[in-house]
Amino acid sequence: MEHVRLGVLTALPGGVAVGAAAANWSPEVHVLQGAVYTDWETVYQNNVVKVYRLMFARVGNRPDAEDLTSEVFVKSLPNLTLPSPVIQVNAYINVAIRSVLADHWRRHYGAPQADVEVENLVQPSDVTPSDEGSGRAGRILALLPDRSRAILELRFLRGCSIKEAAREMGVSPGNAKILQYRALRLAAEVGQRMLS
Amino acid sequence: MSGPVERIAAFVDDVIHNRRPCRFIASPAEMAALRAAAELTCARPGADLPDRQFVDHVSSCISVTVRTVLAERRPPTLDVRDRMVS
Numbered sequence: 001m002e003h004v005r006l007g008v009l010t011a012l013p014g015g016v017a018v019g020a021a022a023a024n025w026s027p028e029v030h031v032l033q034g035a036v037y038t039d040w041e042t043v044y045q046n047n048v049v050k051v052y053r054l055m056f057a058r059v060g061n062r063p064d065a066e067d068l069t070s071e072v073f074v075k076s077l078p079n080l081t082l083p084s085p086v087i088q089v090n091a092y093i094n095v096a097i098r099s100v101l102a103d104h105w106r107r108h109y110g111a112p113q114a115d116v117e118v119e120n121l122v123q124p125s126d127v128t129p130s131d132e133g134s135g136r137a138g139r140i141l142a143l144l145p146d147r148s149r150a151i152l153e154l155r156f157l158r159g160c161s162i163k164e165a166a167r168e169m170g171v172s173p174g175n176a177k178i179l180q181y182r183a184l185r186l187a188a189e190v191g192q193r194m195l196s
Numbered sequence: 197m198s199g200p201v202e203r204i205a206a207f208v209d210d211v212i213h214n215r216r217p218c219r220f221i222a223s224p225a226e227m228a229a230l231r232a233a234a235e236l237t238c239a240r241p242g243a244d245l246p247d248r249q250f251v252d253h254v255s256s257c258i259s260v261t262v263r264t265v266l267a268e269r270r271p272p273t274l275d276v277r278d279r280m281v282s
Contacts, residue, residue, distance in 0.1 A: 040262055044255060052246040060211035060234030070254045077258050078265040110221035137239035156236040159212055177205040181229060188228035
């Protein structure tokens with residue numbers, strides 16, 4: 001049920017923004033250069049889906065993605081000084097995302113701070129949710145060698161168990177695990193190349 | 197879990213079932229593999245969309261937090277009766 005009251009976006013000279021203040025209504029909000037956020041509700045509504053999708057793409061599961069998303073907003077929004085330019089708020093959210101993710105990888109997987117890379121996915125002009133996550137994952141799969149792509153498609157797209165995937169590929173479960181590990185490392189390299 | 201192959205297999209099992217995955221100290225190679233695994237979970241259309249209840253719940257939590265913070269920031273008001281007493 002929609003019950004979040006949406007706030008108002010105003011514009012600074014040289015910029016245009018469209019806002020709304022109505023319950024039970026989800027307007028399309030176009031954030032253009034020069035717009036400012038005047039209330040945290042609009043900041044939240046404009047960014048929550050993007051932040052969640054970014055987190056999901058980083059951690060791969062709903063429980064962690066939800067925890068990290070809420071951490072970003074609960075920690076950062078109360079400290080925002082509003083009104084503030086959209087571009088400044090987005091930068092602030094990006095910093096919070098980096099910090100929360102870095103802490104996640106460090107606490108749970110021992111990753112050193114320098115290993116955490118988060119590109120700016122919350123861009124000022126990036127308002128509507130896109131298929132970037134699934135699109136990028138699909139492109140990574142498409143660039144892999146046949147057997148690597150096959151094992152990862154069986155696991156991630158068809159949701160096969162390792163035994164089922166092994167049977168499909170005509171290998172032992174042990175070999176399927178090794179194949180999967182190598183395929184994921186290759187996928188990581190492909191993903192890195194796509195970013196650079 | 198004995199080695200990287202087993203650890204990553206367990207991680208993949210967890211993420212494809214949308215469970216909170218096992219935690220372990222990962223080598224750089226394992227980190228690369230588990231990040232790739234996390235990213236590939238988005239290959240299923242719609243997998244990375246948040247639940248509406250979650251979005252609303254966080255909104256309510258923030259509302260309470262923001263109200264508290266704003267109340268703390270508000271400058272203290274001088275009560276006339278207090279001034280008269282002092």
